[in-house]
Amino acid sequence: MTQNKLDLLVIEDDAGLQKQLKWSFDEYNVVVANNHQEAIVELRRFQPKVVTLDLGLPPDPANASVGLALLDEILKLAPTTKVIVVTGNDQREVALSAVEKGAYDYYQKPIQVEELSLIVKRAFELAELEEDNRNLFKRQTSSFHGIIASSPEMLSVCQKVEKVAPTNVSVLLYGDSGTGKELLARAIHEISPRKEQKMVAINCAAIPDNLLESELFGYEAGAFTGANKQTIGKIESANGGTLFLDEIGDMPLSLQAKLLRFLQERQIERVGGRDSIAVDVRIVAATHQPLTELVENGDFREDLFYRLSEIGLEIPSLAKRNGDVVLIGRSLLDKYGKQYGRNLRGFTSDAVHAMESYSWPGNVRELENKIKSAVVMSENPQISAHDLQIGEDQLEEMPLNLRQVREAAESKAIQRAIVLSNGNISNASKLLGVTRPTLYSLMDKYGIQH
Numbered sequence: 001m002t003q004n005k006l007d008l009l010v011i012e013d014d015a016g017l018q019k020q021l022k023w024s025f026d027e028y029n030v031v032v033a034n035n036h037q038e039a040i041v042e043l044r045r046f047q048p049k050v051v052t053l054d055l056g057l058p059p060d061p062a063n064a065s066v067g068l069a070l071l072d073e074i075l076k077l078a079p080t081t082k083v084i085v086v087t088g089n090d091q092r093e094v095a096l097s098a099v100e101k102g103a104y105d106y107y108q109k110p111i112q113v114e115e116l117s118l119i120v121k122r123a124f125e126l127a128e129l130e131e132d133n134r135n136l137f138k139r140q141t142s143s144f145h146g147i148i149a150s151s152p153e154m155l156s157v158c159q160k161v162e163k164v165a166p167t168n169v170s171v172l173l174y175g176d177s178g179t180g181k182e183l184l185a186r187a188i189h190e191i192s193p194r195k196e197q198k199m200v201a202i203n204c205a206a207i208p209d210n211l212l213e214s215e216l217f218g219y220e221a222g223a224f225t226g227a228n229k230q231t232i233g234k235i236e237s238a239n240g241g242t243l244f245l246d247e248i249g250d251m252p253l254s255l256q257a258k259l260l261r262f263l264q265e266r267q268i269e270r271v272g273g274r275d276s277i278a279v280d281v282r283i284v285a286a287t288h289q290p291l292t293e294l295v296e297n298g299d300f301r302e303d304l305f306y307r308l309s310e311i312g313l314e315i316p317s318l319a320k321r322n323g324d325v326v327l328i329g330r331s332l333l334d335k336y337g338k339q340y341g342r343n344l345r346g347f348t349s350d351a352v353h354a355m356e357s358y359s360w361p362g363n364v365r366e367l368e369n370k371i372k373s374a375v376v377m378s379e380n381p382q383i384s385a386h387d388l389q390i391g392e393d394q395l396e397e398m399p400l401n402l403r404q405v406r407e408a409a410e411s412k413a414i415q416r417a418i419v420l421s422n423g424n425i426s427n428a429s430k431l432l433g434v435t436r437p438t439l440y441s442l443m444d445k446y447g448i449q450h
Contacts, residue, residue: 005029006124007048011039011070012086013058017111021052024113025120034058036070043074043081049127050120053103054086055094064094068101075102079343080130082123086111102343102381130346132422145187147180148328150415151321152447157184157313164311165191170263172248172308173286175315178365181286182246184315188284189242197241202234205247213255214271217262223272235268238281248308249289249300260304283308318360318367322408323415325355325367332368333383336375345381354385356412357395411446414439418448 008028010021013035022030031046033039035058043051051074055067064087074083082104087095095106104123107116149155164171165188173181182201189199207215214223218233235243245251251259262268263283267276285308294300318325329347337344347355360366374387385391413432421427429439443449 006050007031007046008120009033009039009042009046009048009051011051011053011057013054013056013061017054020111020113024117028120036066036073039070040073040077043078047078048081049131050082050084050104050123052084052086052107052116052120055091055098056088064091064098068094068098071098071101071103075343079337080127082127084116084119084123086116100381102345104345129420132420145190146183147187148331149321149324150327150419151316151324152449153316154321154324155449157315158187160311160313161187162191164188164313166193168282169310170283170285170308171310172291172312173284173315174291174312175286175288176317176363177288178363179315179317180364181315182244184313185242185244185246185284185286189244189282192242192282194241194282198238199242199244200234200238201244201246203246205250209252209255212251213258216255217258217268217270219271220273223270227272230270233268233270235262235281236270236277236279239279240281242282242284245283245285245308247287247289248285249287249291249294253299253301256301256304260301260307263304263307285309318363319358323412323419325360326352327419328364328367329355329371332371333375336372340375342375342378343381344375344378344383346383348382348384350385351383351388354388354390354395358390359394407446410442411448414442414446414448 006028008025009031010018010025011033012018012021018032022032029046031042031048033042039053042048053067053071053074055064055071056062057066057070060066067085071083071085074081079102083098083102085095085098085103085106086109087098087106088109092108095108099106104126105119107119147154147158149158161184171185171188173184175181185201186199189195202215204212214227214231214233216233216235218231218236219227221227221229262279265276266280267278269276291300291305291309295302295305318328326347333344333346336342355367362369370388370390371383373389374383378384378387380387414428417428417431418425421431425436425439429436432439434442
């Protein structure tokens with residue numbers, strides 16, 4: 001890049017047009033390529049955010065086949081690059097085909113510099129905005145162990161996890177299926193002093209009652225039919241680390257007593273054994289069931305409940321995480337687009353509306369499944385509401401109370417502006433058309449952090 005100018009790759013074999021475009025785009029560092037081979041060399045060298053591509057290239061300038069093949073290669077090598085295809089005035093169908101392949105936009109000759117300059121400027125703005133969003137996703141993902149969040153509800157949970165993780169207290173995670181309880185349990189382990197040791201997970205609902213005890217506590221050879229050798233259980237194998245008890249509400253009452261005894265004495269006995277074995281393990285449990293109701297009904301021991309819930313954290317459903325669904329959706333789209341080799345350019349406006357208005361009963365797990373399916377099945381460069389298999393009849397109606405509508409819209413707009421501004425409050429206030437003090441006041445009002 002020259003003198004901090006943005007690089008613009010112009011792929012054009014007409015010498016006269018090359019000079020015109022170089023002169024017209026003097027605010028950019030214009031890099032010119034005459035043919036397919038030069039274009040790939042300059043693309044690798046400069047990695048430009050925006051490319052203009054004349055589809056009529058040698059050795060067959062009268063046909064768009066060479067240009068379209070080059071477009072495919074550019075998008076494979078640099079899928080985030082914005083490619084503006086330039087065509088003859090009788091090639092509109094070819095231009096639309098290029099857009100379907102993943103081109104950002106098209107422009108028909110003869111070139112009007114002012115119009116093309118506007119398209120190029122918008123392409124650079126979009127490319128930089130998308131890069132900011134990708135960087136934001138990376139920071140959010142790496143800064144908190146894969147948890148992507150901008151909503152006050154989820155950020156509050158993450159802050160609490162950071163506080164409790166360094167301690168040795170037992171943590172009970174409440175939340176619907178698919179809200180990310182195991183991900184948070186792993187975050188607790190990875191932030192804790194036990195991070196160098198193992199985290200062992202067991203789903204209490206997935207193992208038959210008659211096998212769960214031996215899975216947890218292990219067994220001695222000959223303890224029961226088929227017990228041919230001594231086997232260490234999950235609790236013992238987590239010694240020094242963390243034991244994650246998922247769906248603890250499904251543990252049978254008979255086994256709850258034995259687990260309580262272990263939590264009190266920090267010693268276990270294998271099934272069929274007589275020796276007490278000291279085990280140092282931190283307990284993190286999770287459930288989607290209302291344990292307090294189970295305690296009242298006599299289905300869960302009250303003393304065990306208090307042992308497990310020295311700290312209780314409630315995980316909000318995706319529908320209650322204002323603004324998070326699109327953030328998570330974009331991250332998943334990027335992940336599965338790369339995994340399946342699809343060059344997708346985000347979501348259509350109707351997809352964004354559907355994602356924000358759908359109730360997501362399956363939470364993040366359902367969102368992941370829908371996006372994964374859409375990436376595989378979609379035939380378009382952008383994911384639509386139809387691709388996500390979300391129909392109009394599945395969307396929630398807006399509330400009729402004007403104050404609720406206004407406050408919900410304000411909160412969502414502020415969170416979007418902060419995301420788009422990469423956390424820069426000055427830029428966010430400009431996007432919203434308010435002063436910084438006003439924005440800070442609104443953020444306090446809605447409990448929004450950045």
